[in-house]
Every structure is written in structure tokens, then in C-alpha cells.
Amino acid sequence: MKPTMTSENPDILKVADLSLNHQTFEVTRNNQSIQLTPHEFKLLAYLMTNKGRILTRDMMLRHIWQYSSDVQTRVVDVYMGYLRRKIDKNDQKKLLHTIRGFGYVIKE
Numbered sequence: 692m693k694p695t696m697t698s699e700n701p702d703i704l705k706v707a708d709l710s711l712n713h714q715t716f717e718v719t720r721n722n723q724s725i726q727l728t729p730h731e732f733k734l735l736a737y738l739m740t741n742k743g744r745i746l747t748r749d750m751m752l753r754h755i756w757q758y759s760s761d762v763q764t765r766v767v768d769v770y771m772g773y774l775r776r777k778i779d780k781n782d783q784k785k786l787l788h789t790i791r792g793f794g795y796v797i798k799e
Contacts, residue, residue: 704739707799709778709786711739725777730755734770738797747794771795
């Protein structure tokens with residue numbers, strides 16, 4: 692399942708009312724601007740690019756932080772918490788989901 696890309700600009704990813712622009716580094720939800728750190732932006736872009744696909748912590752560590760799989764860290768969980776507070780905090784419809792025992796997914 693691929694993320695929706697707007698026809699007028701293929702650099703913009705959309706999931707429901709969440710929008711991420713790779714050129715301007717702008718993120719909006721429900722037309723409200725959301726400020727993200729560089730790592731939060733990369734993590735959200737990775738999730739949105741893989742919309743509907745469960746991503747393991749190991750996959751995220753390797754893709755975002757270039758950690759090897761033998762490194763034990765909770766950095767993914769910490770950053771997912773940051774994203775949840777910024778992306779899902781004021782909305783009834785949650786987009787970021789934990790799949791217990793597997794990892795995380797973004798879906799409508």
C-alpha cells in the first residue's frame with residue numbers, strides 16, 4: 692500500500708489529513724503546521740512512505756539512525772512518543788499505531 696502523492700507535487704506525501712513535503716520540510720495535519728526535528732521528520736517520512744506496512748524497530752534503527760541490529764536501544768520508542776504527541780495528540784483519529792511484538796505502522 693503506497694502513500695498518496697499529490698498529482699501537482701510528487702514530493703508531498705499524504706496519509707488522511709497528514710501531509711509531509713520533502714522539499715520544504717513542512718508537515719501539516721488538519722491544515723495546522725507541525726514542527727519536527729530532523730530525526731522526527733525522517734521517521735515520519737519513512738512511516739508514510741511505507742503506509743500500512745509494519746516497520747520493526749530494527750528497520751527504523753537501520754534506516755534513520757544507521758544502527759546495526761546488535762545495538763540495544765529504545766530510541767525508536769522515544770521518537771514514536773514524540774511523534775504521537777505532535778501528530779495524534781489533538782485528533783480523534785489516530786494515525787500512528789503500535790503493533791505489539793512487531794513494531795509500528797501508520798494507517799488511516
